[in-house]
Amino acid sequence: MGDSLGRTEKGKPMRAMTRLAVTVFLVAVISSFTVVSAQGGEPTRLKFIAWNFQVETVKEFLAQFEGENPDVKVEMEVIPSAQFAAKVQLMKNSNTPFDALYVFDHILSQWASWLEPLDNYEGTDALKASMLPLARQSMTYKGKLYGLPYYTSYFGMVYNDKMMKAAGIAAPPRTYDEWAQQAKTIKGKNLSKAPLIWPVKHTGWGGMWVMNTMVASRGGKLLDEALNTSPEALASLKWWAGTYRDGLSDANGIELDPNESARAFMSGDYYTLLTANFFAGAQWANDKDKSKVAGAAHLAATPEQHKTVGFARMYGINGASPRKEAAWRLVKFLGATNKRGDYVTPKQWVEKGALTWGLRGIEKDSSVAASLRSWGADPAQVAANLENAVHMSEVVPFQSVWYAEWELYANGVLQNVLGGRLTPEEGVQQWSKRAKDLAARYK
Amino acid sequence: MPIRVGRRRGSGLPLRLLNLPALVLTLGFSVIPILYVAYLSLRDLRLGATSAGGFAGWDNYRFILADSSVATAFWNTLYFSVLSVAIATIVGLAIALLLDSDAPGAGWLVLGAVLPWAVPEIVNALMWQWIYNPTYGALNGLLVSLGLLDAYRAWLSTPVSALHAVIFAYAWKLVPFVIIILYAALRSIPAELYESAQTDGAGFWAVVRFVTLPLIAPAVVVAVLFCVVWSMRAFDIVYLLTRGGPGEATTVLSYFVFLKAFEFGDLGAAAAVACVLAAITFAMTCVYLRVLPKGTESR
Amino acid sequence: MKGWVGRRRSRSRVGTRLALTALILLSLAYLLAPPTWMLISSISPDRELRDRPPHWVPRAPTLGHYRTLFQFPGANVKVLDQNPQVRALPRSFLNSLTIAAGTVLLCLAFGSVAAYSLSRFLGRQLRQWVLLGLLTSRMIPVVSVLIPIYLALQALGLLNTLQGLILVYTGLLLPFVIWILEGFYRDFPRELEEAAAIDGCSPIGVFVRVVLPLSTNGLFAVAAFTFISVWSDFIVGLVLTSSESAWPLSVALAQALNPITEPSWGLLNSAGLLAALVPAVLAFVLRGAVMRGMLSGALKG
Secondary structure, X not given: OOOOOOOOOOOHHHHHHHHHHHHHHHHHHHHHHXXXXXXXXXXXXXXXXXXXOOHHHHHHHHHHHHHHOOOEEEEEEEEOHHHHHHXXXXXXXXXXXXXXXXXXXXXXXXXXXXXXXXXXXXXXXXXXXXXXXXXXXXXXEOOEEOOEEEEEEEEEEEEEHHHHHHOOOOOOOOOHHHHHHHXXXXXXXXXXXXXXXXXXXXXXXXXXXXXXXXXXXXXXXXEOOOOOEOHHHHHHHHHHHHHHHOOOEOHHHOOOOXXXXXXXXXXXXXOEEEEEHHHHOOOOOOOOOOOOOOOOEEEEOOOXXXXXXXXXXXXXXXXXXXXXXXXXXXXXXXXXXXXXXXXXXXHHHHHHHOOEOOEOOHHHOHHHHHHHHHOOOOHHHHHHHHHHOEEHHHXXXXXXOOHHHHHHHHHHHHHHHHOOOOOHHHHHHHHHHHHHHHHHHOO | OOOOOXXXXXXXXXXXXXXXXXXXXXXXXXXXXXXXXXXXXXXXXXXXXXXXXXXXXXXXXXXXXXXXXHHHHHHHXXXXXXXXXXXXXXXHHXXXXXXXXXXXXXXXXXXXXXXXXXXXXXXXXXXXXXXOOOOOOHHHHHHHHOOOOOXXXXXXXXXXXXXXXXXXXXXXXXXXXXXXXXXXXXXXXXXXXXXXXXXXXXXXXXXXXXHHHXXXXXXXXXXXXXXHHHHHOOOHHHHHHOOOOOOOOOOOHHHHHHHHHHHOOEHHHHHHHHHHHHHHHHHHHHHHHHHOOHHHHHO | OOOOOOOOOHHHHHHHHHHHHHHHHXXXXXXXXXXXXXXXXXXXXXXXXXXXXXXXXXXOXXXXXXXXXHOOOOOOHHHHHHOHHHHOXXXXXXHHHHHHHHHHHHHHHHHHHHHHHHHHHOOHHHHHHHHHHHHHHHHOOHHHHHHHXXXXXXXXXXXXXXXXXXHHHHHHHHHHHHHHHHHHHHOOOOHHHHHHHHOOOOHHHHHHHHHHHHOHHHHHHHHHHHHHHHXXXXXXXXXXOOOOOOOOHHHHHHHHOOOOOOOOHHHHHHHHHHHHHHHHHHHHHOHHHHHXXXXXXXXXX
8 A cells, every 4th residue: 555655645744743853853963963063173272381390291281181171272381480480471461362370479479460369269268278378378469369289399408318327417407506516527527528508599599598498497587577687587697607607508509599509419519408398309319310319318397496488389370361261170170189189280299390289188198108208208297397387478578579679689698698798787787778778669 | 965866757756765664663763762761761660560650750860879789780880891891902902913913823813803703692601601610611620620720610609700700701702893993903004114113123012012002092992982882781691691690790780771671670760770871871972983083074 | 024023033033923823822712712612512422521621522522412402313302301492492593594684684675775865865964963873873772772662562562573573673773784884885986876867867776776786795794794783682582582483592592501400511502503603604704894894883983
């Protein structure tokens, strides 16, 4: 019955309905594909600016992030760290688009005007609660949070355990007098010509940061609210200048920056180096290939009150970015946790760079603890130091707009005092006067 | 007298129009900026500021005249200038005389004379930074192996040493200019003068003192003046060798302006110092014009 | 011997020649030793350079640093990874070439016309003032005018671009170019121009067809000077650029000098040598013109 295709008279309305249903169904399916592919077809492209530290490691992080977030692609631009601040400033001035970037804590006060405050983003409150005081202080400006921690670092004493034992000393110094005494002993036994080395180059972070550390360890500030120097500042400077006068500190090394002073320490010629804690890690002092003191370089706390000063680097978002939501996902991945709640990047930074963290609890991870121990750091001590560390802004007017200019000048004065061309009293007086002059100008 | 050309084919207008790009660019990049800097020095403007900044009157000038860092930069620049020009002039004169002596080997000097001039300042700085390197440098190596030094020194780490090291490196690059100017002047001294002096029985030094030097004196003055003006503007070598340090020991005025403007963002004060620096070099240029040999009057 | 040395009796002549030759050798050492050491360092392996004292003559000379610089096969990949600014060097070399060539072109094109017009069509008084103005603007320190130039480029959106740099360099060097060429054209014989004018040539025709082809000497000198000035400049490039796409060689090289890890001095010296080679070769090839230019620049006022 019916025609060659089996169609019957009676079935026509039925077949029309079916055809309609099938058509609608097909249209729905096809259009849903189209919608999906329209969303997934054009990924959000983020521009991320980083400086040139372990670029390959960062690329791995970005690949992991892209794996978790297939709708986002990240393009990284690398700028050498010495030029980073100036170049980003230039990019901002010329309205070059970028979305997320590294931020130094010392540039935060200048960049806060265009960085995106993160307080109202999803998940920030929980992160704030788990942040170490050092991290939160360094990433907050005028009450607003501007970043998530890339790493924090505190100033600690890296010491040469082999040299110490060879001199018959049992433990690293707990007071400044003991420190000078131990250095004298080591020098007397001809184990080192000038056992103490410091990063005092006049540009970049170094000299004044060590100074701030010493002052904080004595429980004081360098400059108070009235911009006068404190007794602790004078005492620290006197002690420090004394070590140079007595030949305990290497006068030849007065223009070494943090990297160069670390490399000098790695040559095995020195007993102690007061510097950022990551220089004790497996990439620097405990690097088996490059360091002659690998395995013997340990990290100790600063003398006196064991209070120390720290700094931080953070991930921030460009306030002018049209892709803030995607940028926030990137910043959260890098600075906090992945979608499953694991601290992916902070843990890897400990292992790959000996960079300590900004969120509490990371030291409890077994691989982190093992990594710390492998280069002579005690996880509990590190955690305690981090908890104890204060940000520079507690010791000096770090977030003032004129601080960078003051610090360059202060470094020069410091070098003059350490070199014996100025007395410590003149030095602190010049620090205070300059701070007052600059504050008056930039009011 | 200007030529009168093309009275039949056009009035020279298209040619004059072709001057427009040169006029625009010269005014735009060489004339207007100077005026703008003077204007900026009277304002309170920060780099990257969103607001226009207000009128500051003479505040910026008051600040820089009282500021110890500006004074340091000024004295550093003066010392830097005087010493580097002195070195370049003495060495340049000596080498020019050697070139003029036609002694064996003098021809090679021509090659050597131009080379430092052609080397870019950044490469000059790199070269000297490597030579002065405190751990591996050639200067240290040479002095120690000759027994003149017991241990490797960090030449760029103490104020006095750093300043002189930078001056020496800078002077090295100034020398060719002096050589060429003085050599040309030496060549233009007529041989008869020498011959008559020698037939009078004058010895070496007498000839040089009484014949050569007086005749090339104008050229020496010109060379010195140019070198002084250039050295007052020195920037590259300071930035690349010492970043103005240690402390402020090698900070010269140009470097100071750069720091103030582009690192600390204080455009008003930076502009004030920039104006002062420009005024000083302008004054020196006027001196140069006064001193210029009479031959220019034909212009 | 001639000149100030004068004629000498045979005995002291030998003494004199010896003394002078010794001094010449000393001068050669002073002038040539630093670049020679740079050359030697560029072909020495780093470990030989780290000896104290360093090996004055390398025992195992190598072209490895050059390979790394250009990222040819055999390059030291570790060094490249640790120093991304070294990776930028070949690109910045090209940038510098482009910027310098562009500036030379514009300077010659605009400057020659302006210089010619200045020497022919302006009254003496006005010309003196213009020349004075040109000389003065040559003397102004670049850093003084950089602030407004930076702000201007920022407003025009030309920061960190090659075009912006070409424009700035042209503007800064034109006074010098015009000044030199004016002197050149002033001494130019006018008979040829007058003859062409009588033949009915327009002024522009006279310039293009008669004057320009005969000015190649002066143009070469000016081109060489301009190229070398732009190639060697540092501060303008430093302030007006921020990334690899526009870095001139001098700026990229400066950044390569401050790596986080121990720098490869052999590599840095090889980069320096190449950076110096271009202007050195140019100065050598055009040495006559260069010297004439230096002299006219100073002595003719």
